[in-house]
Amino acid sequence: MAVSDWGQGRKYYVEVYGCQMNVNDTEILMAVLNKAGYRRTMTLDDADVVFLMTCAIREKAEHRIWERLSYLKSLKTKARPERAPMVGVLGCMAERLKEKLLESDKLVDVVCGPDAYRSLPRLLSLRSMSADGVANVMLSADETYADITPVRLDSNKISVHLSVMRGCNNMCSFCIVPFTRGTERSRSIDSIIKEVRSLSSQGIREVTLLGQNVNSYRDTSQSDDHDVDGYGSELSRGFSTIYRRKEGGRRFAELLHCVAQVDPEMRIRFTSPHPKDFPDELLHVIRDNANVCRNIHLPLQSGSTGCLERMRRGYSRQAFLELVEHIRSVIPDVTFSTDVIAGFCGETDAEHLDTVSVMEAVGFDMAFMFAYSMRERTHAHRKYSDDVPQEVKSRRLTQIIDTFHATAARRNQRFVGTQGLVLYEGLTRKHARPFGSDDYGHKVFLDVPDALSLRPGDYVRVRIKAATSASLSADALQPTTLRQHYRDFPQPGAAVQHKGSC
Numbered sequence: 001m002a003v004s005d006w007g008q009g010r011k012y013y014v015e016v017y018g019c020q021m022n023v024n025d026t027e028i029l030m031a032v033l034n035k036a037g038y039r040r041t042m043t044l045d046d047a048d049v050v051f052l053m054t055c056a057i058r059e060k061a062e063h064r065i066w067e068r069l070s071y072l073k074s075l076k077t078k079a080r081p082e083r084a085p086m087v088g089v090l091g092c093m094a095e096r097l098k099e100k101l102l103e104s105d106k107l108v109d110v111v112c113g114p115d116a117y118r119s120l121p122r123l124l125s126l127r128s129m130s131a132d133g134v135a136n137v138m139l140s141a142d143e144t145y146a147d148i149t150p151v152r153l154d155s156n157k158i159s160v161h162l163s164v165m166r167g168c169n170n171m172c173s174f175c176i177v178p179f180t181r182g183t184e185r186s187r188s189i190d191s192i193i194k195e196v197r198s199l200s201s202q203g204i205r206e207v208t209l210l211g212q213n214v215n216s217y218r219d220t221s222q223s224d225d226h227d228v229d230g231y232g233s234e235l236s237r238g239f240s241t242i243y244r245r246k247e248g249g250r251r252f253a254e255l256l257h258c259v260a261q262v263d264p265e266m267r268i269r270f271t272s273p274h275p276k277d278f279p280d281e282l283l284h285v286i287r288d289n290a291n292v293c294r295n296i297h298l299p300l301q302s303g304s305t306g307c308l309e310r311m312r313r314g315y316s317r318q319a320f321l322e323l324v325e326h327i328r329s330v331i332p333d334v335t336f337s338t339d340v341i342a343g344f345c346g347e348t349d350a351e352h353l354d355t356v357s358v359m360e361a362v363g364f365d366m367a368f369m370f371a372y373s374m375r376e377r378t379h380a381h382r383k384y385s386d387d388v389p390q391e392v393k394s395r396r397l398t399q400i401i402d403t404f405h406a407t408a409a410r411r412n413q414r415f416v417g418t419q420g421l422v423l424y425e426g427l428t429r430k431h432a433r434p435f436g437s438d439d440y441g442h443k444v445f446l447d448v449p450d451a452l453s454l455r456p457g458d459y460v461r462v463r464i465k466a467a468t469s470a471s472l473s474a475d476a477l478q479p480t481t482l483r484q485h486y487r488d489f490p491q492p493g494a495a496v497q498h499k500g501s502c
Helices: 020-035 059-079 092-096 098-103 117-128 177-181 189-201 252-262 280-288 305-311 317-330 349-362 379-383 390-415 482-488
Strands: 011-016 049-054 086-091 110-112 134-136 159-163 206-210 267-271 295-297 335-342 366-371 419-427 434-438 443-447 459-467 471-480
Touching: 011 020, 020 049, 020 086, 020 117, 020 159, 020 206, 049 059, 049 092, 059 086, 059 092, 086 092, 086 117, 092 098, 092 177, 098 110, 098 134, 110 117, 117 134, 159 189, 189 206, 189 252, 206 252, 252 267, 252 280, 280 317, 305 317, 305 349, 317 349, 335 349, 335 390, 349 390, 366 390, 390 459, 419 443, 419 471, 419 482, 443 459, 459 482, 471 482
Parallel strands: 011 049, 049 086, 086 110, 110 134, 159 206, 206 267, 295 335, 335 366, 443 471
Antiparallel strands: 419 434, 419 459, 434 443, 459 471
16 A cells, blocks of 8 residues: 555544634645545544644643543544544644653544644555554744645635634743744735635635734735735834844735725635734725724733733733724724733732723723633743632633623623624524624624525624624614625725725
8 A cells, every 4th residue: 555545535524623723724634635535524433534623722722632532542442443543633732742642542643733734644644554653743934835725614604714824923921822833924915815716706705814923924925916015014103022023025914905805795804913013004904995894803911011021912001002092093993802811920919900901991892811821831831930829810810701791791882773784694503593793793693574585695784773792683674785885884984995006
C-alpha cells in the first residue's frame, strides 16, 4: 500500500470545539480529506477516523477534550474492538500538548497542529502502518490555506466565516494564541475577493472576515486588479504595540472596502479585532458602506490601567474610553461587543471595580465574559502568579455578568418602536420560532403574518416591539432588499463612499 492510499473510501467523523477559527479550520480540513478519498459521516459509530478540533484558550476547554478522549478509548477497547477507529487531535491543543497526547495511554493516534492540515492524509497513512502515534505540529510563517476552497460544515447556511489572516503578534500576557497559531500572516487580497465572489454566486448573504487579529491584516502580494492605496496603517490614538510593526502593504481598511463592493446585498462583518487597529480610514469604510454591519467587537479585557499594563494590552483605561467616544462620533449608531476577563493575576478589588465602571460607561450590546485561566508558556505563566482565589474570580465574574445584562437591557430599549432590517435565518431548533439578525449584532425573534412568506436569506423590514439584554422581538412587516431599506431609512453619519482602487 502506498502511503497516500489509505484514505480511499474511509469515513471520518469530526467534532469541533472552541472558536470560529476552529470551524473554519475544520472546513479546510474537510477539503483536504475529501480530496484524499475520505468521506464524511455524521455518525460516530460509522467512522474509521474520529477527529477532535480542539481549543486551548482555557483550562475548561482542554478538560472537555480529555473527557472525550477517555470515552473514545472505551469505544476502541470495549464497544468496537474489532473495528476500532483512529483518533486524531487537531488544532491548538494539538500544538500545545503533542507529547502528552501521544503518551497518555495511547488515547490518540494522530496529532496535527493548525498549520499542518495538508499533511494529515499522509499522517493517517503512516499511522496505519505503525504501532506508534504520529504528529506534525510545526508552525508556519506563511501558511494561509488560500488555495484551498473550504467544504462548509453546513451547506444550507446563508452566512459563512472567511479566514483572511492567521496568527497573532500581540503577545498579550494571558494569551496562548501566538504559541499555538504562530505569527501573523495574511492571505492575498485577490484570493479573498475571488472567494467572496464565489460565495455571492452561491447565494451566501453574510460573510464574516475572520482572523485572530483580523484588523491587523497586511497583504504585500502582487496584484493586477488591486493597487496598494496605502491607507489605514495607523494605530488607534493612544495605543501602542510591544512588537515592531511592519510598513507597507494593503491594510484592513482597503480589504474591507474591496470586499464590500463585491455584492451590495451581502452583509459583511469581521472578527476578532484588536482595539489598537482602528484608524479613521477603517471607521470611514464601516460608516460609508451600507452592507458593512455597524457592530464592532472591541475587546476590553480589563477596565484597569494597571491590569491592562500587566496584560500587555498596549492601552490605558482612558485610551479605550476615548476610542469608544471617537468611534461613536464617526458612526453614531454603532454597537459594541467585547471580551472581559475576571480575576487576572494580581487584580485587586479596586481594579475589578474599574472594569465594572467601564462596562457601565460604554454599554456593550454583547459580551463574552470569563474567569481568568492560567495557560502554560504565556508571559503571565512565566512572570506572574495566579493569585486571585477561585471564589473571588467567580464573585467578580458574576458582578461583571450582572452589570452587562443590566446595561444591555436598558440600552436595547432604544430600539423598541423603531423599524429595522433583519436577515431572516429560519426557525430556532428548540421552539421552531422564526428568527434572524440585524446589522447591530442582535438576534431578532420574529412574528411573521401568514400572508408573508420568508425564506432563509431574505431581508425583511421589521418593527421592534420588545427587547431584553440578549435579543430583540419584532413584527415582520415586508420583504425588502438591503439597498432599498437604507434608501428608505438612511444610516446616521453615512457619507459619500470611499474612492478606492476597488
